[in-house]
Every structure is written in C-alpha cells, then in structure tokens.
Amino acid sequence: xxxxxxxxxxxxxxxxxxxxxxxxxxxxxxxxxxxxxxxxxxxxxxxxxxxxxxxxxxxxxxxxxxxxxxxxxxxxxxxxxxxxxxxxxxxxxxxxxxxxxxxxxxxxxxxxxxxxxxxxxxxxxxxxxxxxxxxxxxxxxxxxxxxxxxxxxxxxxxxxxxxxxxxxxxxxxxxxxxxxxxxxxxxxxxxxxxxxxxxxxxxxxxxxxxxxxxxxxxxxxxxxxxxxxxxxxxxxxxxxxxxxxxxxxxxxxxxxxxxxxxxxxxxxxxxxxxxxxxxxxxxxxxxxxxxxxxxxxxxxxxxxxxxxxxxxxxxxxxxxxxxxxxxxxxxxxxxxxxxxxxxxxxxxxxxxxxxxxxxxxxxxxxxxxxxxxxxxxxxxxxxxxxxxxxxxxxxxxxxxxxxxxxx
Amino acid sequence: xxxxxxxxxxxxxxxxxxxxxxxxxxxxxxxxxxxxxxxxxxxxxxxxxxxxxxxxxxxxxxxxxxxxxxxxxxxxxxxxxxxxxxxxxxxxxxxxxxxxxxxxxxxxxxxxxxxxxxxxxxxxxxxxxxxxxxxxxxxxxxxxxxxxxxxxxxxxxxxxxxxxxxxxxxxxxxxxxxxxxxxxxxxxxxxxxxxxxxxxxxxxxxxxxxxxxxxxxxxxxxxxxxxxxxxxxxxxxxxxxxxxxxxxxxxxxxxxxxxxxxxxxxxxxxxxxxxxxxxxxxxxxxxxxxxxxxxxxxxxxxxxxxxxxxxxxxxxxxxxxxxxxxxxxxxxxxxxxxxxxxxxxxxxxxxxxxxxxxxxxxxxxxxxxxxxxxxxxxxxxxxxxxxxxxxxxxxxxxxxxxxxxxxxxxxxxxxxxxxxxxxxxxxxxxxxxxxxxxxxxxxxxxxxxxxxxxxxxxxxxxxxxxxxxxxxxxxxxxxxxxxxxxxxxxxxxxxxxxxxxxxxxxxxxxxxxxxxxxxxxxxxxxxxxxxxxxxxxxxxxxxxxxxxxxxxxxxxxxxxxxxxxxxxxxxxxxxxxxxxxxxxx
Numbered sequence: 003x004x005x006x007x008x009x010x011x012x013x014x015x016x017x018x019x020x021x022x023x024x025x026x027x028x029x030x031x032x033x034x035x036x037x038x039x040x041x042x043x044x045x046x047x048x049x050x051x052x053x054x055x056x057x058x059x060x061x062x063x064x065x066x067x068x069x070x071x072x073x074x075x076x077x078x079x080x081x082x083x084x085x086x087x088x089x090x091x092x093x094x095x096x097x098x099x100x101x102x103x104x105x106x107x108x109x110x111x112x113x114x115x116x117x118x119x120x121x122x123x124x125x126x127x128x129x130x131x132x133x134x135x136x137x138x139x140x141x142x143x144x145x146x147x148x149x150x151x152x153x154x155x156x157x158x159x160x161x162x163x164x165x166x167x168x169x170x171x172x173x174x175x176x177x178x179x180x181x182x183x184x185x186x187x188x189x190x191x192x193x194x195x196x197x198x199x200x201x202x203x204x205x206x207x208x209x210x211x212x213x214x215x216x217x218x219x220x221x222x223x224x225x226x227x228x229x230x231x232x233x234x235x236x237x238x239x240x241x242x243x244x245x246x247x248x249x250x251x252x253x254x255x256x257x258x259x260x261x262x263x264x265x266x267x268x269x270x271x272x273x274x275x276x277x278x279x280x281x282x283x284x285x286x287x288x289x290x291x292x293x294x295x296x297x298x299x300x301x302x303x304x305x306x307x308x309x310x311x312x313x314x315x316x317x318x319x320x321x322x323x324x325x326x327x328x329x330x331x332x333x334x335x336x337x338x339x340x341x342x343x344x345x346x347x348x349x350x351x352x353x354x355x356x357x358x359x360x361x362x363x364x365x366x367x368x369x370x371x372x373x374x375x376x377x378x379x380x381x382x383x384x385x386x387x388x389x390x391x392x393x394x395x396x397x398x399x400x401x402x403x404x405x406x407x408x409x
Numbered sequence: 410x411x412x413x414x415x416x417x418x419x420x421x422x423x424x425x426x427x428x429x430x431x432x433x434x435x436x437x438x439x440x441x442x443x444x445x446x447x448x449x450x451x452x453x454x455x456x457x458x459x460x461x462x463x464x465x466x467x468x469x470x471x472x473x474x475x476x477x478x479x480x481x482x483x484x485x486x487x488x489x490x491x492x493x494x495x496x497x498x499x500x501x502x503x504x505x506x507x508x509x510x511x512x513x514x515x516x517x518x519x520x521x522x523x524x525x526x527x528x529x530x531x532x533x534x535x536x537x538x539x540x541x542x543x544x545x546x547x548x549x550x551x552x553x554x555x556x557x558x559x560x561x562x563x564x565x566x567x568x569x570x571x572x573x574x575x576x577x578x579x580x581x582x583x584x585x586x587x588x589x590x591x592x593x594x595x596x597x598x599x600x601x602x603x604x605x606x607x608x609x610x611x612x613x614x615x616x617x618x619x620x621x622x623x624x625x626x627x628x629x630x631x632x633x634x635x636x637x638x639x640x641x642x643x644x645x646x647x648x649x650x651x652x653x654x655x656x657x658x659x660x661x662x663x664x665x666x667x668x669x670x671x672x673x674x675x676x677x678x679x680x681x682x683x684x685x686x687x688x689x690x691x692x693x694x695x696x697x698x699x700x701x702x703x704x705x706x707x708x709x710x711x712x713x714x715x716x717x718x719x720x721x722x723x724x725x726x727x728x729x730x731x732x733x734x735x736x737x738x739x740x741x742x743x744x745x746x747x748x749x750x751x752x753x754x755x756x757x758x759x760x761x762x763x764x765x766x767x768x769x770x771x772x773x774x775x776x777x778x779x780x781x782x783x784x785x786x787x788x789x790x791x792x793x794x795x796x797x798x799x800x801x802x803x804x805x806x807x808x809x810x811x812x813x814x815x816x817x818x819x820x821x822x823x824x825x826x827x828x829x830x831x832x833x834x835x836x837x838x839x840x841x842x843x844x845x846x847x848x849x850x851x852x853x854x855x856x857x858x859x860x861x862x863x864x865x866x867x868x869x870x871x872x873x874x875x876x877x878x879x880x881x882x883x884x885x886x887x888x889x890x891x892x893x894x895x896x897x898x899x900x901x902x903x904x905x906x907x908x909x910x911x912x913x914x915x916x917x918x919x920x921x922x923x924x925x926x927x928x929x930x931x932x933x934x935x936x937x938x939x940x941x942x943x944x945x946x947x948x949x950x951x952x953x954x955x956x957x958x959x960x961x962x963x964x965x966x967x968x969x970x971x972x973x974x975x976x977x978x979x980x981x982x983x984x985x986x987x988x989x990x991x992x993x994x
Contacts, residue, residue: 309645320638356667363459
C-alpha cells in the first residue's frame with residue numbers, strides 16, 4: 003500500500019511538471035497536426051510500440067542510427083528539455099547537451115519551421131504518455147561516431163533559417179514549398195545525396211536511393227517523374243495511398259500512413275501546386291534490350307504478371323498499378339522494380355482505402371536472369387524506355403537483401 | 410482451466426457469418442472476440458496468384474478444407490446401418506480457418522424465393538397436406554423482411570448480375586421469378602462465353618426465361634461501402650475449392666477484414682477450438698465458452714453473448730456437446746437439435762461439340778446463365794409427386810485438368826481410350842446442371858456418434874442421410890428438363906448424368922449442408938426463433954445454414970448472410986436495450 007502511495011505521489015509530481023508546460027487543447031491539436039506534417043512518428047516509433055518512444059533503427063550508408071525516445075520520459079526521453087532546447091534541436095541540429103545531431107534527423111529541412119510551430123509540436127509531445135525506454139546505441143564507425151565532426155558537415159551543407167516566402171509566388175505555392183522542403187522533408191529520400199550524405203541541391207527531388215529502394219523523381223513540372231499526374235491525383239495519392247497511376251509501398255507507405263493521410267486537402271493541394279512548378283531535365287531514351295531478352299520477358303510477363311497488370315501494362319488503376327508510364331518502372335534506377343519482383347509489395351492501407359492490396363514475391367519462382375528479363379521488358383514496353391536490367395544487378399540486390407534480412 | 414477476462418460477445422467460428430457479425434457488433438460499440446479453430450489466412454500470404462491455382466495442393470490434398478484427422482463426422486444412409494467416420498472429404502468440403510468456406514466458394518449468390526421462406530404454408534395451401542414423413546416448415550421470417558439485408562450483402566460483395574424484379578416491376582433479361590429487389594445489382598453481369606450463348610438460345614426456344622447467374626466474382630473494380638477494394642475477375646477458373654489470388658472474389662478477407670482487423674474493440678484468436686458453451690446453474694443463461702489452444706491448454710472465456718458462427722454441422726454438434734436443447738430422435742420424433750438435416754440434389758447433362766470450342770479454362774465460379782422456371786413453386790407441381798425444384802444453369806467454372814474432363818457415353822473409365830477421349834473433348838464440352846432443393850424428412854438427421862471420438866475425446870457428429878422420395882421424384886423431373894435444354898444446345902451428343910441409387914458420400918456434389926439448428930415459429934418446432942436466438946438460452950444465437958428448416962434449390966450464401974445481418978440488426982436494436990427473449994414463447 004505504501005509503495006502504491008509513493009508511486010501515486012510520483013505520478014502527481016510528474017503531472018504537475020506536465021501541467022506547467024502543456025497549454026490548451028487547441029495548441030496540442032495544432033502540435034499533433036504539425037507533427038503529422040513532419041512524419042515524426044514514422045522514425046520515432048517502432049511499429050507496435052508506444053508512439054514516439056523511439057528505438058527504431060535507421061539504416062544509413064554510414065551505419066545504423068536509432069531514433070531516440072521523444073516522449074517526455076524523464077530519464078530516457080526528452081522530459082527535461084525546455085522549449086529552447088527543443089528549438090535548438092529542430093532548428094539547428096544541436097541536442098540539449100550541446101551534442102551535434104546526425105542529419106538522419108532531418109534538421110536541414112526542419113530548420114524551415116517557424117518557432118511557433120516547433121513550440122506546438124513540443125506541447126503536443128508533452129501531452130503524450132511518457133514511456134521510459136532506452137534506444138539502442140548507434141553503430142557508426144569512427145570517425146563518424148565522433149559527433150563533433152558534424153560541425154564541419156553543417157558548415158559545408160547546412161544553412162539554418164526559417165522558410166522565407168517568395169513574394170513572387172502565390173500563398174498556395176509558398177505553403178506547398180514550405181511543407182515539401184520543410185517539415186515534409188521529401189528530399190530526405192527523393193533527392194540524391196553526395197558522398198557524405200548531404201542533398202545534391204542541383205538534383206532536388208529528382209530521385210534518390212536509400213535502404214535498397216529507389217525513391218523516384220517526384221517533380222510534376224516538365225519532364226518530371228509525375229508530370230502525368232493531375233493535381234487531384236497527387237492529392238488522392240497522398241490522402242488514400244493510391245491513385246490511377248500507382249500505389250504507395252515501403253517507406254512511402256509509412257509517410258502516407260503517419261503523415262499525409264492526416265493532412266488537410268488544402269495542404270496536400272498546396273504541395274501539388276509546388277511540385278507542379280518544378281521541371282526536370284529531359285530523360286534520354288535508353289536503347290531497347292536485345293530481342294531475345296524482350297521475348298523472354300514478354301513470355302514471363304504473360305504467365306506471371308498479365309492477370310493483374312494486363313497484357314498491355316495498363317493494370318487496374320487504383321488497384322493494381324499500371325506499368326505503362328509508371329514512375330517506378332521508368333526510373334533510371336531499377337532498384338525498386340527488381341526489389342518488388344523479389345519481395346512483392348503491399349499497398350498501404352489507409353483510412354480512406356483500408357485494403358492492403360499486395361503483390362506476391364517471385365524470388366522463389368524466377369531466376370535472376372528471368373527477373374532481369376521481365377524487368378527489362380516492362381521498362382522497355384508500352385512507351386517506357388528505361389535502361390535494361392542485367393542479371394548481375396538482380397543477383398547483387400538479391401544477395402544484399404538476403405544479408406539485410408539476416409541482420 | 411485458465412479463466413480469461415470477460416468480453417461482451419464471443420463468436421465461435423470466423424467465416425462469413427462471424428465476420429459480418431463482428432463488423433456489426435463492433436460498430437455497436439461492443440467488445441467482440443472471435444475464436445477460430447483454423448489458422449489466419451489472407452490473400453497475399455496464403456493464396457497469392459503464384460500458388461492459388463494449385464489443384465493438387467488445395468483440392469486433391471484438401472489443404473483448403475477442415476482437417477479431418479482431428480475431427481470429422483461419421484456417416485450412414487439410414488438407422489439400420491452402423492455409421493463410419495469420413496476419413497477423407499468427398500461429397501462436401503467444410504472450410505476451416507479465417508474466412509471459412511467463404512474462402513473457397515464459387516461465388517454464386519442467390520436469394521431464396523419468397524415462397525421458400527413459407528414452404529410449408531405455401532405448398533399446403535396450393536397442393537394440400539405434405540406427404541407422410543416430410544417435416545418441412547416455415548422459416549418464421551419472410552423474404553420482404555430480409556430484403557434490406559440481402560441488399561446489404563449484395564453491396565458488401567459487389568455482386569454482378571441483372572435484376573429481373575425491381576420493386577415489383579419485371580425486367581427483361583433478369584430472373585422474372587425472383588423476389589422484388591429494392592435496387593439493381595451493384596455491378597453488371599459477367600461476360601458470357603460460347604456455352605452460355607448456346608444455353609440462352611436453347612432456353613428461349615423452349616419458352617424459358619434465361620438470365621446471367623448472380624456472381625460474387627467481380628465484374629469490375631469495386632470499392633464496397635466499407636472502403637474495401639475488390640479487383641475485376643481475370644476468369645482464371647480457380648474459385649470453388651480455391652482461394653482467389655486476385656482479390657476478385659467476395660470473401661471475409663476481401664470485403665470486411667481490412668476494416669474489422671483495425672478495430673480496437675475486436676480480437677481474433679485463431680487455432681483455438683471451442684469445446685463447449687458454458688451455462689449458469691439455471692441452464693437458461695450462457696456464461697461463455699471453453700476452448701483449447703494448439704498446446705492443449707484449456708481456457709474458460711466468459712461472455713455476455715455467445716454467437717455460433719461455425720459451419721452448420723459444427724454448430725449443431727456444439728449444441729449437442731453442451732447439452733443445450735434435446736437432441737432429435739427419429740425413432741420417437743422427440744427433440745429438435747439435429748432435426749431436418751438437408752442437402753441438395755444435383756442432376757446434370759453434358760454437351761459435346763465437334764468443332765466448337767467451349768474453352769472452359771476461361772472460367773469463373775459464377776460465370777453462367779440460368780433459368781429459374783423450374784425452381785421452388787415457379788411452376789405447377791400438380792400430379793408431379795414432389796414439391797420444390799431447382800435452377801438449371803450452364804456454368805463455365807473451370808477447366809482444371811485433374812478434376813474436370815468430360816467424356817462421352819461409352820468411354821472406358823481408364824486406359825488409353827479414356828485418355829484419348831479426355832483430350833478430344835477437353836476444350837469442346839460443357840455441362841448443364843440442376844441445383845435441386847432438399848425437403849426435410851423425419852429420417853434424415855444429425856446426432857452424436859456413440860463410438861467415434863475426436864482428438865479431444867468428444868463424440869463425433871453422426872450424419873444419417875439418404876435421398877428422399879421427394880428428392881428422387883424431383884431429380885427425375887429436373888433431369889428431364891435439364892436434358893431438354895442440353896439437347897437444343899447444338900452439340901454432337903448429350904450425356905445424361907443420372908442421380909440414382911442411395912446417396913453416396915464420396916463423389917463431390919455440393920457443400921450445402923443445412924439444418925440441425927432449425928429456425929421456426931415456436932419452441933415446439935425449432936431450435937432458434939425468427940431472430941436466430943436460442944429458445945432455451947436467450948443470450949445464445951446460432952448463425953448459418955443450420956437454421957434452414959429445409960434447403961431451397963439455390964446456393965445458400967446470400968440467404969445465410971442476409972439472416973446474419975437480420976439477426977445482428979435485432980441484437981443491436983432490440984436485444985441490447987432489453988436482453989432477453991426477442992420472441993415470447
């Protein structure tokens with residue numbers, strides 16, 4: 003009984019501390035929405051565990067980083083952080099103890115967020131249940147484990163600063179640019195990185211690769227990867243996880259699940275307006291694969307793929323992704339196409355469309371050469387003109403995925 | 410025995426009726442637990458298009474069905490015989506696992522006729538007293554009462570078809586005999602093939618009224634009212650006995666589970682078998698169920714409401730094992746649980762062409778054309794010596810090479826001549842079949858076997874069944890009508906597949922086993938009332954085709970589903986407000 007009383011007293015003390023920091027219901031709700039625009043939950047939650055309690059491993063080309071616990075737990079979370087501490091982290095990439103944070107935490111994007119929005123996220127996190135849970139240590143090799151190195155990185159690649167609207171553009175465009183390049187941190191995946199993991203600004207949103215997925219070009223202007231999507235289709239994709247052209251799988255499935263499906267239509271439309279303004283350089287058509295490869299690919303496709311994706315690659319829009327004109331299929335980087343053939347894929351279930359329509363794995367059924375042939379075939383048919391896929395590329399990805407799974 | 414925390418509702422079995430009931434009662438805010446003895450199953454993980462069309466695995470090696478090494482039933486044709494266990498399924502194929510038999514159905518989605526629900530009073534009024542030994546009775550619920558619930562199921566599944574009776578107005582091209590529909594089918598009919606074109610032409614020549622079969626194989630991409638997505642059917646011909654790999658067949662998996670499984674007030678426990686329904690000391694109130702997991706650990710699960718959603722044979726057996734109600738004794742006519750077990754009587758004629766391709770591999774479970782002129786009481790039975798009937802249809806369900814190979818009359822049953830005949834006729838033949846009703850008789854029943862036990866030491870269910878005088882007269886008549894149509898379909902020859910001799914439990918006929926927990930108007934003639942509520946134990950409800958007092962000449966799924974929605978509505982609108990008997994005895 004005494005122990006119980008003590009525990010109650012401790013709880014009371016905690017909640018008093020909480021009271022000092024939380025404000026109104028509407029401020030917390032505002033924070034919840036802003037946290038959703040930043041997909042904070044995606045990295046800071048291990049699926050199935052308490053929201054924001056951290057511990058999720060983030061594989062990077064440099065080693066594995068574990069997202070920290072950002073509940074207001076005193077010991078293992080950020081319960082001792084002030085609003086200023088939180089602002090320093092989000093805006094400048096500097097932790098409470100003065101340590102440099104790694105840009106796996108996308109502060110180069112979050113720096114665009116205004117102070118009031120960051121404060122609202124703080125108030126929202128403060129209102130959540132506190133969960134004491136230590137994150138596993140990061141596994142970065144020396145010298146990367148030496149956080150002070152990041153000071154130099156920041157000097158070279160990081161410009162702190164809240165988003166400044168472009169007065170020549172509409173408020174909607176500016177809102178979209180802020181969401182895409184700020185909290186939405188779309189470039190974290192969709193912009194190619196240099197050797198030390200910083201965005202190549204010249205290839206902004208023109209596609210990147212991480213964790214053995216190719217994130218496609220998502221620019222909607224001339225020659226952009228999604229130039230053939232209407233604004234309404236962009237909004238539909240971000241809201242329901244699918245549209246007439248494709249469905250979200252893998253990492254983008256999480257983004258939609260935790261973030262964009264919870265956003266307002268107005269914000270999603272603004273993102274579409276901004277993406278529409280971004281042109282890409284024209285792609286040169288690759289030379290088509292040899293006739294023998296096309297013949298093999300066509301036959302494999304007819305037997306294994308055509309029931310859902312149709313003989314002419316038009317698929318069943320919103321159900322089974324069309325391959326003709328697909329941004330994923332046409333991507334110069336074939337990683338996603340090969341990976342989906344090997345592992346299968348699962349469309350994200352959303353509130354609007356709860357069915358996780360899925361494609362099975364073909365790893366057990368098709369050889370590396372067969373997967374290369376059918377991937378080459380779909381990449382070079384129905385108007386698609388992406389480069390041929392070699393058997394060795396398939397073999398190497400199959401091996402990499404096998405090793406990743408073993409870890 | 411471990412006692413578990415109580416829940417509001419426990420569902421025993423998790424196929425179509427369990428999923429519908431769970432969706433309805435979680436919507437009402439109740440904490441619902443479903444207990445299923447089979448495993449979790451879903452499209453991409455258990456029957457993706459890469460493995461769904463595996464004839465050996467799913468059908469011949471019976472992986473899709475209830476495993477009968479742990480529990481089966483014993484069978485005999487009549488009370489003079491000693492029943493023996495069915496060690497391998499044959500005549501029917503009970504499902505097991507999430508989705509139940511609804512995973513491996515064909516998708517033929519019929520509504521029973523208005524007169525089917527009042528079979529006793531309707532036929533008695535028209536033809537006089539029922540024959541000696543026939544125990545047909547009214548359901549206690551009418552077609553009109555069920556129509557909104559049929560409609561909900563049509564929308565849930567995205568049924569494709571053509572209405573023949575829209576709010577009383579007869580529509581050309583649909584089934585003119587059907588009960589009035591409140592709306593057109595949600596989707597258009599399936600594409601007909603050469604065989605259906607011949608059937609439709611032949612039926613019209615005979616003055617009959619052909620129409621496209623109602624189909625739960627999706628005829629176009631469809632989003633149901635819950636937001637679940639069903640894809641257009643690819644006509645691969647692997648429906649009945651198989652899971653659909655293409656999200657193209659309505660099942661619990663494709664229509665309900667994506668929404669239900671996300672609900673916080675729903676829990677599914679798989680690979681746990683319910684052993685009994687527990688009751689309090691009065692015997693008038695169920696307190697929950699006991700169940701056992703795969704490790705043999707036994708649990709007591711308390712619940713305010715117990716709803717049986719397993720296969721009809723299992724529901725009847727669980728009632729008997731739990732001692733709820735008196736088991737029917739054909740010798741005395743006493744007791745009701747196990748009474749009015751019914752089946753269906755299939756007759757067929759095969760048409761063989763010389764130079765016309767029927768191409769059965771372009772098939773689907775519910776791709777077909779039918780006539781309903783000889784079903785129920787759609788025709789005058791005066792002087793025929795039977796009541797009821799069946800629809801006659803030409804379905805192109807499949808060309809699965811191990812299962813489906815028609816050979817003309819006089820072909821040997823094995824050897825090189827048989828092989829040659831199979832090859833010659835594989836792409837150039839089709840079947841016209843009648844789906845005949847089954848009227849209840851006092852002699853056909855279910856009870857507990859005195860000798861054989863399941864893996865847990867509980868008695869197996871014993872089935873006593875043979876074709877009845879009504880079945881035989883009806884089958885003769887239906888066979889003649891079927892052959893008439895077949896002969897006009899332009900083939901080289903027609904082979905009549907006769908239904909003669911006693912019922913044989915081995916060759917596959919149909920998985921439409923009904924009765925045993927029948928519904929009716931009074932506690933004296935039924936196990937459950939018109940709301941599928943036990944007369945004896947008012948917080949116990951029984952779903953499924955076991956409540957049919959007799960079986961109609963249709964596939965039962967839509968009627969089973971409509972009755973489930975009907976019962977769920979009664980629970981939500983009446984029972985929860987005032988728990989107790991919904992019909993005063």
